[in-house]
Amino acid sequence: MTMRHALVVRGGWEGHSPVEATELFIPFLRENGFEVRVEESNAVYADPDLMARTDLIVQSVTMSEISGEALTGLRTAVENGTGLAGWHGGIADSYRNSSDYLQLIGGQFATHPAKHPDERAGGEADNFLDYTVELTELGRAHEILAGLDDFTLHTEQYWVLADDLNDVLATTTHPVQPYHPWHRPITSPAVWTREWGRGRIFVATPGHSPDVLRDANVRTIIERGMLWASRTESA
Template sequence: MQAKQALIVWGGWDGHQPKEVAGLLAGLLQDAGFEVEISDTLDRFKDAESLKAVDLIVPIWTMGTIGKDQLGPLLQAVKENGTGIAGCHGGMGDSFRMEVEYQFMVGGQWVAHPGNDGVRYTVNMRQPDHPLVRGIEDFEVSSEKYYMHVDPAIDVLATTTFEGYGPGGSDVLMPVVWTKKYGAGKVYYCSLGHQANIVAMPPVLELMKRGMVWAAR
């Protein structure tokens, strides 16, 4: 059986250590039997024909801008060809802030991280019997806590709580891990992963491995 093909494209804001995160995620995919290509340029998306052979795209590109000739083939690969897309933190959930169709595909967009880096919070599994989180216990992390605007169509697998941000000082349940569909393609997102040390946490590695494998065509 031919190995599935994964494409990791990294760049953007260096503070999220995109190169290091790309290495970690590439290792997970290789261990799962994927052939992995790593690119540090968005121009890799320009070749729509070659993207048809890719089973999974993993963007690791915080902020920045993307040209129409780069974004168009990316969206087409997922929506029309069924290529999966999976990623984490700002590398997928805070990319290309002016591109609303990209945000629609992802299913959410970062808007704030109150307290910045180093906030200690709990990640709670919302569907403990779901295969993407089964056996992963709730865990604590000290990192950026992402407050996001999210698509109501996402399937939420894990959440965290923002205390006092709701009406009258009520708590807000915020998605951390979700899946969705974008046309023919499957989408997986995890808001954890501010830097490589967070991605390297055992529960985060497991979440990312399962999510990437699931999203692949």
């Protein structure tokens, strides 16, 4: 097997456990023929030689900032064929102030609706709900979700603002609740892919914490998504 190169970029808000979360997937990448480099800063994106040698970027950086040079390097790499993959806020809520990044990714976290006010205790679990990830017709036929079915989770349910360049493989619907101000169910993409130049982008919104990432469905989707983004066959 030809050695391929994966760049894991992690950091930002510690509430998403970027180190522990990415460590879950590094062995899988190595088992599938990747030499893995780990960076704790997105400044590495500004290194054109390194980016040109990178087949896959796995990003887990939430609520952070990115320089113009780093963003240009990231967009150029993807446009030239480097795959980009990630989950939850590590990719869908990374650089809120960069419209060019949002255009690249195709979706931005807006909120995660909470429990009834009487059920909130003041911690992160206030935002944990039972919800269903529903595969689309496209998703059922796609290699990333092949053989899987709709599944439920108890965690943050992401409300995502997105555009129609995405190929949506799975969705989740936020119901109408009397304590929320919206008046009809809202369906958000939960798993999507995106073609950008010669590159592929994969995003999964579940993944708030390592226990969610260990869910069999979530883990399978992310592992397959990384291979799809990098055009790599499973070992």
